[in-house]
Amino acid sequence: MAVTLTIDGRAFQVEAGDNLLHACLSLGFNLPYFCWHPALGSVGACRQCAVKQFRDAGDHAGRLVMACMTPVADGMHLSIEDGEAKSFRASVIEWLMTNHPHDCPVCPEGGECHLQDMTVMTGHVRRRYRFHKRTFRNQYLGPFVAHEMNRCIACYRCVRFYRDYAGGQDFDVFASHRYVYFGRAEDGRLENEFSGNLVEICPTGVFTDKPLGRLYARKWDMAGAPSVCVHCGLGCNVTVNARAGHLRRLLNRYHHQINGYFLCDRGRFGHGFADLPERIRQPLRQSHPLTRDATLRHLAGILPAAKPIGIGSPRASLEANFALRQLVGPDRFHLGLAAEEQRLLSLIIDILQKGPAPAATLADAEQADAVLVLGEDLPNTAPRLALALRQATRRQAFAIAGRLGIPSWLDNAVRDAAQQEKSPLFIATLDATRLDNLATAVFRLPDMEVARLGYAIAQAIDDDAPKVSDGSAEFLSQAQVVAQALAEAQRPLIVAGTSSGSRAVIEAAANLAWALCRRGRAAQLSMVVPECDSLGLALMGGGNLAEAFAAVDAGAVDTFIVLENDLYRRAERSAVDACLNRLRHLLVIDHSSHQTAARAEIFLPAADFAESDGTLVNNEGRAQRFFSVRPPSGGIQESWRWLRDMAAVRHEGEPLPWRQLDDVTAACAKALPGLSDITNAAPGAGFRIAGAKIPRQPQRYSGRTALHADRTMHEPKPAEDPDTPLAYSMEGAATKPPPSLIPFVWAPAWNSVQAINKFQQEVGGPLRGGPAGSLLIHRSRQARRTYLGEVPRPFAPRRGRWWIEPLYAIFGSEELSRMSAPIAEILTSPTVALPPADAARLGITEGALVELRLGGEIRRMPATLHPALPPGTGGLLAGTPESIGLILPGWGEIKACEGTP
Amino acid sequence: MMAGLANVFGILLVLVITAALLTWVERRLLGLWQDRLGPNRVGPAGLLQVVADMIKILFKEDWVPPFADRIGFILAPAIVMAALLLGFAAIPVTPGIGVWPVDGVGLLFILAMISLSVYSTVLGGWASNNKYAILGSLRAVAQMLSYEVFLGLSLLGVVLQARSFDLRQIVAAQAGMWFVVPQFLGFLVFMTAGIAAIHRLPFDLPEAESELTAGFHTEYSGMKFGIFFIGEYVGIVLVSAMLATLFFGGWLGPVLPPLLWFLIKTGAFVAFFILLRAALPRPRYDQLMAFGWKLLLPLALLNLMVTAAVLLAF
Amino acid sequence: MYSLLKTLWLIFLHLFHRRETIEYPERKAYLAPRWRGRIILSRDPDGEERCVACYLCAVACPVDCIALQKGELPGGRWYPEYFRINFSRCIFCGYCEDACPTYAIQLTPDFEMSEYDRRNLVYEKEDLLISGVGKYPGYSFYRVAGLAIPGKDKGQAENEEPPFDPKTLLP
Structure with a gap:
C-alpha cells in the first residue's frame, strides 16, 4: 500500500510497512546511518539517522525521531534538512569520533569507509573533545580478517551479523559503555564461514580484508569487474578487484535473488589460485616453455593425424566448453564428468524442467517456512544456501511478531517476541552439520536411508507416492512428523544435491516436492550442484569420462584435449593412469596446474575467471556472465581462443570463425536449443551507454603515467577489450550501468560498499536497470504426472566393511x-x-x-x-x-x- | 640572359632568406617591445636561431593526416608561396634590379597574385577536414573578399596621379613629391587592407590561436607548416615593398644608393607591422567586417573621387 | 583611433626600457623556500621514512604521475615498497604535498633536473628520499595516530589512555 510522506515540504509516495530510514534512502536522500543494515534491520543503537517529525503541515516545532525506528505512516511530515536535526546528527558523529584514532592514512578502510562518508555528510570537521581516547589491544582473528579495535564506533553491526544473522558463536561484545569491545574471548581464527562479511558490514576499519592488506590498494585505485563466484554451484555474484595486473580482492556484488549482501569465506578469499607465483604463463611442451608460434606449429603437427576427443569441464565457461565441442565435434565431446555425476545432473535438470516444483533462488530459500535437507552438508557444500536457510528458520519469528503488530525490521523486538521459536528445519545427513543447532530434528543416515526417509515423508503426504514397505515403525513415525511440518507450511523447501552421489536421494526430494505440490503447497526445490558450471555442462550434453576411457581402450581415440579439468578428481587413479598411458597425445588447457596437467604433452595456459569472460549456469539454471578485470598476460589466452587457434591449424573440418566472445555465445545459443537464452545473460560487447563503454577503473584511478614508467616511458595504451562492453580504462560512461555490468559501486558522497543503496530500485530490493542473468530452465506446462524412481533397499551394514x-x-x-x-x-x-x-x-x-x-x-x-x-x-x-x-x-x-x- | 637569371634568383634567394630572417627579427623586436631580450643564444645575437629553427622544421615528420584530402593539403602551402613570390617579381627594387616589369600593368599583377594567395588558405582549411581549419578558411575568404575591394580602390588614386599601372613609372612620378602626401587617405586604407590581405595581426582572424587553435593551418606541421609561415613573411615584405614603392617613392632618395633607400623604406614598414602586432589586440569578426565595409570602403571611394575631381579640375 | 596610436607609441617607447630578462644560467633567480620544485620524501625526527603509503598523493595528482605500493614492516608500520614519480609528467602543482597527511612528500626550491633521456626523469624512492625532515621539523605521524608500531604501543599516542582490558570486572 502506498502512503504519502512529506519530506522537507515535498510529497512522496512510498510503500507502507517499512521504516523512515529505508524510505528516505530509497527516495534518494542522503541520510547518515550506522547501525541499520537492510539485511539486519533496525536496532536504533547509533542515533545517527535523526530526522524531525512534525504533527502536521502546520507544526513547525516538531520533535526528533530516529528514522530507522519509526514506521512509515500515511500523511507523515518530516524534515531531514531541519537545523536541529542536522546539528543533532553532527553532534552524534562528533561523539562517535571522540575515541577514533585518526589513523585513516594507515587504515585499509580509508577511501571506502562509511564512517568517513557519514562524517563528511554531517559536516563534522573539527575535534573539540580534549580528553583522552580509549584504546584497546587487537586480536588475531585468523588469516581472513584483520582487527583494529581502536577504530570502533560501537554500532554493533558486527555481532548482529556474526551471531544473529550467521549463527557464529565465537565472537561477541565485551565490557560496557565506552569500553565495549567486539572480538573473541581469546585470539584465534573466526570459526564462522561468513566471517569475511565483517569486512563489508563494519562501517569503519575495525575489520578489514587481511589478504588485501598484503598487497594493498585503495578502492579508487582498483579496477573492478562484475564476476560470478567459481567455487561452488550457487553462482553468487562477486566483484573482482585488480590493480597492476594483480588480483587484489573479491567483494560481494549485490544480487537480490542470489547472494544479497553476503558471501561465504570460500568465495571471498578463494581467488588466490589465480595469482600463484608458480602459475604457468607460457605454453609448455613436455614441461619446456614454448613460444606461441612454436606451440601452434606443434599442434599443427599433431592435430591433423590425431583421433582426438575433447574433455570439457564443469568449472570452465559454457563458451569454452562449446568451443571444444565445436573443435572435436559433438560426438567426440565428453563432459569430463564421471558417469554417475553426469546422470545425477541430467536427473536434476529433468526434475527442474518437468517437475511441478520450481528451483528456489536463495532469496526464495530465505522465505521458506519449512525446510527439509536431504543428504547435503550445506555449510560445506553450498555455504550461502546454509546462510539463507538460517534466515528461513526465522519465518516463525516474523509470524509471531506479525501477530503482535511488530514490524519485521524492528530486529530486537522481533527477537524478543519470538524467543527461541523457529520455523521447522529438518536435516538428514550422514554426519553432523553446522546447521544442526537450528534444526527441529536431525537424522543421521547413510544416503540410501536418507532417500528412504524422503520416500517415507512423501508417502505420508501423498498416498499415491511410492511406498516404503519395509520401514520400521519409528522410522515411519519420524517421517510422519516431518511430513506434517512440511504439509502445514505454505512455502516448503526441499534441499538435495549431488554431494552424496546418490540418485535415490535426488529422486526422493523430487517426489517429496511433487507430493507437496499435489497438496497445494508452493513447494520449491533447491538442488545443490558441486561446481560453478555443472548444470550448464549438463545442459550442453555429451559423453562422460567412462565412455571416453572406453573409446581409448577400443583404440578409436589416441588424443585427449582436456579443458580446465583434472581427470584425477573425476575417476579412479588407476583408471586415469591406464587411459593416459595409452594415449599418444595429451593436450591440456588450464589456468592451474594439477596432476593431469603435469602429464600433458602440450600445456596451454588458459585465462582464469579474472582475465576471461564467459557464461556460467548456477544450480537454479540461471545463466550469468562473468567479466575479466585484467587482460590475460604473458602467453595466457582464453580457453576458447586456444581452441579456436587449434581449429585453425587442424586443416580439416570447419575453422571456427570467432573473433569475440559474443560470436561463441551466439553460436552456442544457436547450436543448443537448451542454451538459447544465454545471450541474454548480460549485454553483448556492442552495448554502449551514450556511445561509450563502461569503465572498469574508477574515475580517480591513480598512477596512470607512473605505474609502468620503470619499464617504459611510452605510457602503454590501455588494453583493448573486444569481448565485453567494459573498458580497461577510466574513460567511458559516467552513468550507472545495468546490473550485470556494474564494475564497482560508487555514488557521489557514498564511497563505501553501502553505495549499493543508490543502485537499487528501493533499498534492499532489485537493482535498477533490469534483471541480471537469464533463466535457462523453463518448466514445461505439462508437469510430470508420475513419481520418480523406486524406493532403495535399506542400508545393511557389512562385516569388516x-x-x-x-x-x-x-x-x-x-x-x-x-x-x-x-x-x-x-x-x-x-x-x-x-x-x-x-x-x-x-x-x-x-x-x-x-x-x-x-x-x-x-x-x-x-x-x-x-x-x-x-x-x-x-x-x-x-x-x-x-x-x-x-x-x-x-x-x-x-x-x-x-x-x- | 645570365644577368636576368642572376636578377631572378638573386631576388628570390634574398627574399626567402629575408623572410626566414624576419622570424628572428620579429621575435627579437617583440621581445624588445615587451622588455625582454628575445632569442639571443644561438649564434651572434641569436641570429642562428633561424638556422636552428630551419633544421628543426626540416627534420620534422612530413605528415599528412589520414582524414585530410591529400592533394589539396599538399598544394595549399605551395600556392601561397608561389603566388606571393610571383607578386614580388613585379616590384622594382631599383631601376636596375627587378625581375619583370610586367609590361606596364605590374600593379594589377601584384594585386592579382595577392588575391590568388587566398586560395591557399581556403584549400588548406578545406583539405584539412577539421572544423577549426574550415572555420579559419571561411573567415579568410570573407576577409579577403571584403578587403580586396578597397585594396584595389585605394591604389587608384596613385594610379590616377601617376597615370600608369607601371610601378617604375609610379616611382618615377614621385620624384617631386611622395604620393603619401597627396594620397594620405589612400595610404591609410591601403596599409590597413594590405595587413588584412596577408592576415597579419591584428587582422589574423583566419588563424586566431585563442579561438580556432591555429585556424586554417591547424593540421599542418613540419615543412608544410614552415612554408605557410615563410609565406606569411614574404607577404609582409611584399606589402611593405608595395607601400614603399607606391607611396614613399621606392628607391628614390638623396645621397644613399637607390637599393639602400628601398631596403630602408621596406624595412621600416616591416618593423611597423611588427609593432602593430606587439601593440594591438585582435578585433572581433563583426568589427572587422564593419570596419571594412562601413569605414574603409567609403574612405577609399572618397579618396578616389577627390583625386579624380582634383585631377580633372587642374 | 587616438588610443590605438597612443598604444603604438607607448609600446614603441618600450624599446628603451630596461630588460626584465635574467640571463640564466649565468645569473640565477631567487627561489623562495616554499617554491614548488623537485619533489622529495622526508624522514620523521626519528630518522624513519615518513611516508606511510596512504596513496593520497597519488590520487591527488592531476597528471597521475605518482605510483606506489604499500608494504608493511613487521610490527605494523606502513611504508612504500616502491615510490615512483614520473617527473616527465609532473606539473609541480604541489597537490601531493597538500594531500600528504604525514608531511612526507615535499616540494623543494630546485628545478634544475633536465635530462637528455626521459627515462632519467623517473625517480624511484632511493632518488626521492632525503635524510632530513624537510620543511616540517618535529612532526611524526605515528605519535599522533593510533596505530601501534614498534616502539610505540597502543595507548602511547597523543591523547590516549592506556589500553583497556575488556575482561576486567571494573566498570
Missing part, C-alpha cells in the same frame, strides 16, 4: 580455493571419519593411522572419531590430494596400521 561417504569441508574440498594462500593456511590434513563404537572395535583411537582400501586404491591417513556417524559407515574428506582418485560413496575396508601419521 564400511560404507564410506564423501564428507565436505568448505575449505579444502574445492579444487581451486584450496590453492589460495589464506585458505591453504588453515587447511587440515584429511582423515578417515569413523563412528567411535566401530573404531573402538578395531582398536583405533583418535588420530591413529588407518589404512583404507576402497575400489582398487589404498590410502593411509589418520582417523577421527565422529560420534554422529551411524554404525557401519564412515566418511572421507572429499577433494583433497589424499582423497581424490577414490570413488565415493563406496564400501571400504579399514584397518589399523603401524606408523605415525
